[in-house]
Amino acid sequence: MSRTSSRTLIASALIILALSLLALSAAGYLQPAESLVVRPLSALQSWTATRYAAIRDFITSPSDVTTLRQRNAELEAEVARLQQQVIGLQEQQAEATILAVLLKYAREQPESSYQASKVIGRDVSPFLRSIWIGSGSDQGIARGMPVATDRGLVGRVIEVRASVSRVQLITDPEAAVNLRFQQSRADGVLAAQLNGELWVDLIDQNAEIAQGELVLTSGLGGGFPADIPIGRVLSVRKRDYELFQQAVIQPTVEFDNLDIVLVITNFLPVGVSDGAQ
DSSP states (O other): OOHHHHHHHHHHHHHHHHHHHHHHHHHTTTHHHHHHHHHHHHHHHHHHHHHHHHHHHHHHHHHHHHHHHHHHHHHHHHHHHHHHHHHHHHHHHHHHHHHHHHHHHHHHOTTSOEEEEEEEEEOOOTTOOEEEESOOGGGTOOTTOEEEETTEEEEEEEEEOSSOEEEEETTSTTOOEEEEETTTOOEEEEEEOTTSOEEEEEEETTOOOOTTOEEEEOOGGGSSOTTOEEEEEEEEEOOTTSSEEEEEEEESSOGGGOOEEEEETTOOOTTOOTTOO
Protein backbone atom coordinates (compact mmCIF):
# COMPACT_ATOMS: atom_id res chain seq x y z
CA MET A 1 0.00 0.00 0.00
CA SER A 2 1.33 3.35 -0.96
CA ARG A 3 1.94 6.17 1.52
CA THR A 4 -0.85 8.29 0.02
CA SER A 5 -3.41 5.50 0.30
CA SER A 6 -2.38 4.91 3.94
CA ARG A 7 -2.91 8.60 4.83
CA THR A 8 -6.29 8.61 3.10
CA LEU A 9 -7.36 5.53 5.01
CA ILE A 10 -6.28 7.07 8.37
CA ALA A 11 -8.07 10.30 7.62
CA SER A 12 -11.21 8.47 6.64
CA ALA A 13 -11.06 6.40 9.81
CA LEU A 14 -10.66 9.52 11.97
CA ILE A 15 -13.58 11.19 10.25
CA ILE A 16 -15.74 8.13 10.76
CA LEU A 17 -14.65 7.98 14.42
CA ALA A 18 -15.42 11.65 14.93
CA LEU A 19 -18.84 11.31 13.33
CA SER A 20 -19.52 8.29 15.45
CA LEU A 21 -18.57 10.09 18.63
CA LEU A 22 -20.76 13.05 17.67
CA ALA A 23 -23.64 10.70 17.00
CA LEU A 24 -23.15 8.89 20.30
CA SER A 25 -22.84 12.23 22.17
CA ALA A 26 -26.00 13.54 20.54
CA ALA A 27 -27.80 10.36 21.55
CA GLY A 28 -26.54 10.76 25.17
CA TYR A 29 -24.50 7.61 25.29
CA LEU A 30 -21.26 9.48 26.09
CA GLN A 31 -22.62 11.63 28.97
CA PRO A 32 -21.22 9.42 31.77
CA ALA A 33 -17.82 9.44 30.12
CA GLU A 34 -18.00 13.22 29.56
CA SER A 35 -18.88 13.80 33.22
CA LEU A 36 -16.03 11.60 34.30
CA VAL A 37 -13.56 13.64 32.24
CA VAL A 38 -15.06 17.13 32.43
CA ARG A 39 -15.54 17.32 36.20
CA PRO A 40 -11.85 16.82 37.04
CA LEU A 41 -10.91 19.22 34.28
CA SER A 42 -13.39 21.85 35.58
CA ALA A 43 -12.07 21.49 39.11
CA LEU A 44 -8.51 21.81 37.85
CA GLN A 45 -9.45 24.88 35.80
CA SER A 46 -11.23 26.50 38.79
CA TRP A 47 -8.27 25.84 41.09
CA THR A 48 -5.86 27.25 38.50
CA ALA A 49 -8.03 30.36 37.97
CA THR A 50 -8.30 31.01 41.73
CA ARG A 51 -4.54 30.73 42.23
CA TYR A 52 -3.91 32.94 39.21
CA ALA A 53 -6.28 35.65 40.56
CA ALA A 54 -4.61 35.51 43.97
CA ILE A 55 -1.14 35.85 42.46
CA ARG A 56 -2.33 38.69 40.20
CA ASP A 57 -3.91 40.58 43.15
CA PHE A 58 -0.77 40.07 45.23
CA ILE A 59 1.37 41.51 42.45
CA THR A 60 -0.93 44.45 41.58
CA SER A 61 -2.18 45.31 45.11
CA PRO A 62 0.74 47.60 46.07
CA SER A 63 0.07 49.86 43.10
CA ASP A 64 -3.68 49.78 43.86
CA VAL A 65 -3.07 50.78 47.49
CA THR A 66 -0.82 53.61 46.39
CA THR A 67 -3.46 54.80 43.94
CA LEU A 68 -6.18 54.61 46.59
CA ARG A 69 -4.06 56.51 49.09
CA GLN A 70 -3.32 59.20 46.54
CA ARG A 71 -7.00 59.48 45.64
CA ASN A 72 -7.96 59.61 49.31
CA ALA A 73 -5.48 62.44 49.89
CA GLU A 74 -6.91 64.32 46.90
CA LEU A 75 -10.45 63.90 48.24
CA GLU A 76 -9.43 65.07 51.71
CA ALA A 77 -7.78 68.15 50.20
CA GLU A 78 -10.92 68.86 48.19
CA VAL A 79 -13.10 68.51 51.30
CA ALA A 80 -10.83 70.90 53.21
CA ARG A 81 -10.99 73.42 50.35
CA LEU A 82 -14.78 73.23 50.23
CA GLN A 83 -14.99 73.65 54.00
CA GLN A 84 -12.86 76.79 53.75
CA GLN A 85 -15.14 78.10 51.03
CA VAL A 86 -18.19 77.46 53.21
CA ILE A 87 -16.57 79.25 56.16
CA GLY A 88 -15.62 82.16 53.90
CA LEU A 89 -19.16 82.44 52.54
CA GLN A 90 -20.61 82.33 56.05
CA GLU A 91 -18.25 85.11 57.15
CA GLN A 92 -19.14 87.18 54.09
CA GLN A 93 -22.84 86.71 54.81
CA ALA A 94 -22.41 87.75 58.44
CA GLU A 95 -20.36 90.78 57.42
CA ALA A 96 -22.93 91.75 54.78
CA THR A 97 -25.69 91.54 57.40
CA ILE A 98 -23.76 93.80 59.78
CA LEU A 99 -23.01 96.29 57.02
CA ALA A 100 -26.68 96.38 56.00
CA VAL A 101 -27.68 97.21 59.59
CA LEU A 102 -24.98 99.89 59.88
CA LEU A 103 -26.00 101.37 56.52
CA LYS A 104 -29.60 101.61 57.70
CA TYR A 105 -28.42 103.31 60.90
CA ALA A 106 -26.25 105.77 58.97
CA ARG A 107 -29.15 106.68 56.67
CA GLU A 108 -31.29 107.39 59.72
CA GLN A 109 -28.61 109.80 61.00
CA PRO A 110 -28.09 112.07 57.97
CA GLU A 111 -26.47 114.80 60.07
CA SER A 112 -23.36 112.63 60.54
CA SER A 113 -20.81 111.24 58.10
CA TYR A 114 -19.50 107.72 58.72
CA GLN A 115 -16.56 105.55 57.76
CA ALA A 116 -17.23 101.84 58.27
CA SER A 117 -14.19 99.95 59.49
CA LYS A 118 -13.47 96.35 60.45
CA VAL A 119 -12.14 95.52 63.91
CA ILE A 120 -8.74 93.90 63.37
CA GLY A 121 -7.37 93.59 66.90
CA ARG A 122 -7.88 94.03 70.62
CA ASP A 123 -5.55 95.09 73.43
CA VAL A 124 -4.87 92.16 75.73
CA SER A 125 -3.97 94.22 78.79
CA PRO A 126 -6.64 94.09 81.53
CA PHE A 127 -5.95 97.76 82.26
CA LEU A 128 -6.39 99.00 78.68
CA ARG A 129 -9.69 98.45 76.94
CA SER A 130 -9.27 99.37 73.30
CA ILE A 131 -9.57 97.93 69.82
CA TRP A 132 -7.71 98.38 66.56
CA ILE A 133 -9.62 99.13 63.37
CA GLY A 134 -8.49 98.78 59.77
CA SER A 135 -8.78 102.45 58.84
CA GLY A 136 -6.31 105.27 59.40
CA SER A 137 -5.25 108.66 58.17
CA ASP A 138 -5.27 107.40 54.57
CA GLN A 139 -9.03 106.90 54.96
CA GLY A 140 -9.59 110.28 56.63
CA ILE A 141 -9.56 109.08 60.24
CA ALA A 142 -8.33 111.58 62.84
CA ARG A 143 -7.66 111.41 66.57
CA GLY A 144 -10.70 112.20 68.70
CA MET A 145 -13.35 111.00 66.25
CA PRO A 146 -16.22 109.18 67.98
CA VAL A 147 -16.86 105.53 67.14
CA ALA A 148 -20.27 103.86 67.29
CA THR A 149 -22.42 101.02 66.01
CA ASP A 150 -26.12 100.85 65.32
CA ARG A 151 -26.58 99.89 68.99
CA GLY A 152 -24.70 102.76 70.58
CA LEU A 153 -21.44 104.41 71.54
CA VAL A 154 -18.21 102.39 71.30
CA GLY A 155 -15.56 104.99 72.15
CA ARG A 156 -13.23 107.40 70.41
CA VAL A 157 -10.10 107.25 68.25
CA ILE A 158 -7.00 107.91 70.36
CA GLU A 159 -4.20 106.83 68.00
CA VAL A 160 -4.01 107.09 64.22
CA ARG A 161 -1.57 105.59 61.75
CA ALA A 162 -1.62 105.39 57.98
CA SER A 163 -3.94 102.39 57.66
CA VAL A 164 -4.94 101.48 61.23
CA SER A 165 -6.26 103.29 64.30
CA ARG A 166 -6.72 102.52 67.98
CA VAL A 167 -10.08 103.15 69.60
CA GLN A 168 -10.44 103.67 73.34
CA LEU A 169 -13.62 101.93 74.49
CA ILE A 170 -16.02 103.60 76.89
CA THR A 171 -15.35 100.62 79.20
CA ASP A 172 -11.77 101.86 79.69
CA PRO A 173 -11.30 103.38 83.18
CA GLU A 174 -9.51 106.34 81.57
CA ALA A 175 -12.49 107.17 79.36
CA ALA A 176 -14.94 109.91 80.37
CA VAL A 177 -18.30 110.56 78.73
CA ASN A 178 -20.85 113.22 79.64
CA LEU A 179 -24.31 111.70 79.50
CA ARG A 180 -27.99 112.35 80.13
CA PHE A 181 -30.82 110.12 81.32
CA GLN A 182 -33.55 110.11 78.69
CA GLN A 183 -36.64 110.33 80.91
CA SER A 184 -35.43 112.21 83.98
CA ARG A 185 -33.14 114.49 81.90
CA ALA A 186 -30.56 114.30 84.68
CA ASP A 187 -26.92 114.68 83.71
CA GLY A 188 -24.00 112.54 84.80
CA VAL A 189 -20.51 111.33 83.91
CA LEU A 190 -19.71 107.79 82.83
CA ALA A 191 -17.04 106.17 84.99
CA ALA A 192 -15.85 102.71 83.93
CA GLN A 193 -14.54 100.47 86.70
CA LEU A 194 -11.58 98.10 86.62
CA ASN A 195 -13.95 95.14 86.99
CA GLY A 196 -15.73 96.15 83.79
CA GLU A 197 -18.82 97.72 85.34
CA LEU A 198 -20.10 101.04 84.00
CA TRP A 199 -21.07 103.54 86.68
CA VAL A 200 -22.60 106.97 86.31
CA ASP A 201 -21.36 109.54 88.81
CA LEU A 202 -22.34 113.12 89.65
CA ILE A 203 -26.09 112.56 89.33
CA ASP A 204 -28.18 115.20 91.08
CA GLN A 205 -29.69 113.89 94.34
CA ASN A 206 -33.13 115.23 93.40
CA ALA A 207 -33.27 113.34 90.08
CA GLU A 208 -35.67 110.38 89.92
CA ILE A 209 -33.72 107.72 88.04
CA ALA A 210 -35.76 104.67 86.97
CA GLN A 211 -34.43 101.17 86.47
CA GLY A 212 -34.23 100.39 82.75
CA GLU A 213 -34.01 104.07 81.78
CA LEU A 214 -32.01 104.75 78.63
CA VAL A 215 -28.76 106.68 78.97
CA LEU A 216 -27.55 108.87 76.06
CA THR A 217 -24.58 111.10 75.35
CA SER A 218 -25.42 114.66 76.37
CA GLY A 219 -23.07 116.52 74.03
CA LEU A 220 -21.89 118.67 76.93
CA GLY A 221 -18.20 119.50 76.86
CA GLY A 222 -17.94 118.83 73.14
CA GLY A 223 -16.45 115.38 73.58
CA PHE A 224 -19.16 113.42 71.75
CA PRO A 225 -22.23 114.19 69.66
CA ALA A 226 -25.48 114.22 71.61
CA ASP A 227 -28.11 111.48 71.75
CA ILE A 228 -25.95 108.41 71.06
CA PRO A 229 -27.20 105.48 73.21
CA ILE A 230 -24.81 104.27 75.90
CA GLY A 231 -26.78 101.84 78.04
CA ARG A 232 -29.71 101.23 80.37
CA VAL A 233 -29.91 101.63 84.14
CA LEU A 234 -29.44 98.43 86.12
CA SER A 235 -29.48 99.88 89.63
CA VAL A 236 -29.28 103.18 91.51
CA ARG A 237 -27.40 103.98 94.71
CA LYS A 238 -28.77 106.99 96.55
CA ARG A 239 -27.62 108.03 100.05
CA ASP A 240 -28.95 111.10 101.83
CA TYR A 241 -25.59 112.12 103.25
CA GLU A 242 -23.87 112.16 99.83
CA LEU A 243 -23.91 115.09 97.43
CA PHE A 244 -24.65 112.95 94.37
CA GLN A 245 -26.25 109.62 93.59
CA GLN A 246 -24.80 106.89 91.39
CA ALA A 247 -26.18 104.43 88.86
CA VAL A 248 -24.89 101.22 87.33
CA ILE A 249 -25.74 100.75 83.64
CA GLN A 250 -25.70 97.90 81.16
CA PRO A 251 -24.08 99.03 77.87
CA THR A 252 -26.17 98.68 74.73
CA VAL A 253 -23.06 97.64 72.74
CA GLU A 254 -21.73 94.09 73.05
CA PHE A 255 -18.03 94.94 73.21
CA ASP A 256 -16.89 91.31 73.02
CA ASN A 257 -18.65 90.84 69.67
CA LEU A 258 -17.53 93.93 67.76
CA ASP A 259 -16.78 93.14 64.12
CA ILE A 260 -17.46 96.37 62.22
CA VAL A 261 -17.79 99.88 63.63
CA LEU A 262 -18.69 103.32 62.32
CA VAL A 263 -16.29 106.24 62.76
CA ILE A 264 -18.12 109.59 62.81
CA THR A 265 -15.80 111.51 60.52
CA ASN A 266 -17.50 114.93 60.57
CA PHE A 267 -17.14 115.40 64.34
CA LEU A 268 -14.02 116.30 66.29
CA PRO A 269 -13.99 117.02 70.02
CA VAL A 270 -13.41 120.53 71.20
CA GLY A 271 -9.69 121.28 71.31
CA VAL A 272 -8.70 118.64 68.73
CA SER A 273 -7.64 120.03 65.35
CA ASP A 274 -8.36 118.30 62.04
CA GLY A 275 -4.70 117.53 61.56
CA ALA A 276 -4.09 115.99 64.95
CA GLN A 277 -2.72 112.46 64.93
